[in-house]
Amino acid sequence: MVKNLLVLKNKTVLFAEDDAIMREQTTEILSMIFKKVYVAKDGEEAYDLYEDEKPDLIITDIKMPKKDGLKLIKQIRQKDYTTPIVLLTSFADSDMLINAANLSIDGYLIKPIEFDQLILSVCSAIQRTQQDLGLIKLKSDLFYNASTQEIYYKGDVITFGAKEQELLLLLLRNRHKTITKEEIAAALWPLDPICDSAIKNLILRIRKKLGEDLIVSVRGIGYRLNTRMMY
Structure with a gap:
């Protein structure tokens, strides 16, 4: 419902x-x-x-x-x-x-x-x-609407910056695997060299809005979504 x-x-x-x-x-x-x-x-x-x-x-x-x-x-x-x-x-x-x-x-x-x-x-x-409602459950009361590319928490839309939105969408599209830092950099900053701290800061901003437990850090590799919360 x-x-x-x-x-x-x-x-x-x-x-x-x-x-x-x-x-x-x-x-x-x-x-x-x-x-x-x-x-x-x-x-x-x-x-x-x-x-x-x-x-x-x-x-x-x-x-x-x-x-x-x-x-x-x-x-x-x-x-x-x-x-x-x-x-x-x-x-x-x-x-x-x-x-x-x-x-x-x-x-x-x-x-x-x-x-x-x-x-x-x-x-x-x-x-x-509309059999496919285009909604992906991220965790309790938190959903991603694929048709509008918006995040809802308890029915309210959460506002994201452009890079935050791009990274979150990248993780969602690849939610069954770990995305390397190199893959993130290539997807979000294809023309600019970027340091690990920029990616880390982006992850921290998303975690602040969606909770610490949604994005998992895989040491030495990159990041993935905590899919155990999505079902």
Whole structure:
């Protein structure tokens, strides 16, 4: 679940709901999870936003003015079976859900929405189109996102300098072996002679941000990641 939530921080969502109070409350929650939330108050506005913004996920109410959720989904599915869609409904809309099943929706939520169920449905929907989440666990609560080349600790992005980022990526790409100091120098400073102290200082800066135990020093050779912490 944590890995999925980290990925959602780089995703966009279109949320369509005609009830003003629910729209405002749910938008506030979605804004904490997603990179960007596009909000629509009816089906026509939702489709226009879908066309303009191409969101990574759509969450739509089943009953809306101008164009209801089923018509909205049908219009989208005429040309797009990739974008995951989650439907909002109530217990009274059971007959409409039967029709929705034929429109390839990725899940539905019963109103009033519970936070845990919202998260579960959203993560499940996103996984359909992104089986490989591109996340590498470095250690507990610490992940590397290969798609964005960012490090997350407890959901927050850790800022690195350019050389720190390059070295960390080099270690990640070669995480099952020890990287020699010569290999590090050639990769990070291909045109400049560099001394061992520069590499050592770079390692110290990364350790300060990620913990002393993540990078292992192999005496007389170089460095490697502590892969025992990654599984």
